[in-house]
Amino acid sequence: MVKDIATARNDFPILSQQINGQPLTYLDNAATTQKPRSVIDALTHYYEFDNANIHRGVYTLAERATEQYEQVRQQVADFIHADRDEIVFTRGTTTSLNWIALGFGAQVLQPGDDIIITVMEHHSNLVPWQQVALQTGANLRYVELTADGELDLAQYRQLLSKKTKIVAFTHVSNVLGTINPVQLMTQLAHEVGAYVVVDGAQAVGHFPVDMTSLDCDFYAFSGHKVYGPTGVGVLYGKREWLKKMNPVEFGGEMINLVQREITDFKAAPEKFEAGTMPIAQVIGLGAALTYIQKIGWSTIETQERRVTAAAYQLLKEIPGVEIYGPEMGPHRSALVTFNLKGVHPHDLATVLDTQGVAVRAGHHCAQPLMQTLGVSATTRASFGLYNQLSDVKRLAAAVRAAKEFFQV
Incomplete structure (x- = not known):
């Protein structure tokens, strides 16, 4: 496996099939990535040879499972340049962001405080803050977009004040592909206390992230968007804030001592990991990160930029296609969201599926952004390390065929 980027597609069993008599062209990586054989094998091996609960038994299987689970915690810490005790395993980005909002945000917010988020947020980084604002009496403030689909940093600076307690924003927009300046935005937020x-769901699988340089207080991402299994995610938090943060789920293994009237919780990260964790999925996540590292970030980034640029250009050349987000360049990640004039995105995606091309159509769990763009839905083609120029050529050909089919 992992000989070079040109043959990476062969490492993903699902991509070898045909859909409606056509080679599968999978372009919905922003929703979930496919899994390489090494990840599938890691899951199978755990269930065949090491299946036991962790942190509890003293027998061999339990000790092997615990060791593998904790090895992945260290691997994740190294992957994002953090410390082991700053890594909490969750069910995914959504869970991580909810825990941060409910366990930390609700604790530090007071009536009249400001929470700043952006209009490009996925609902997972919008609704939790909406709910916490209602509970605490805090105010929710939105950063709007510039005409080119980037955050309005001038407005962001104006919104920041001594009343600002929380700033929450996506690293990469799941609709626009906009790469936000996390380091700058964090620095400005810290200047007002x-x-x-940061919602890193759309970033971690595409380029390296470094908690040391970004300096954000919390960061969240999902395993299934970095070629790992579903059902596992990561919550990074600075040590001092995880110490202050309250768990929002309670049960076994996250405690030192339970008495009839009071419970003493373990230190982070264990105090957040109640009950039986997604052990196999954590081990699969470790295999996915190993796979990414074997290919190498420079190779992945080069390939994805090449494919994204080709898709952007080919779609732009089709009459009636409108593309959303920044121009092709350093501020756009590996996706292209667009509409074909006169055709509903769901209808377009259905026709593309007849050609074996899998894209996402809908509001992408970003309805306030859709309202800002003046549309109800869009079509999104999003790319991964296994996508090649042949995939985007099939995409463009399928869109042209749909245009002819609908006579628009």
């Missing part, structure tokens, strides 16, 4: 929460 605010805590910074």
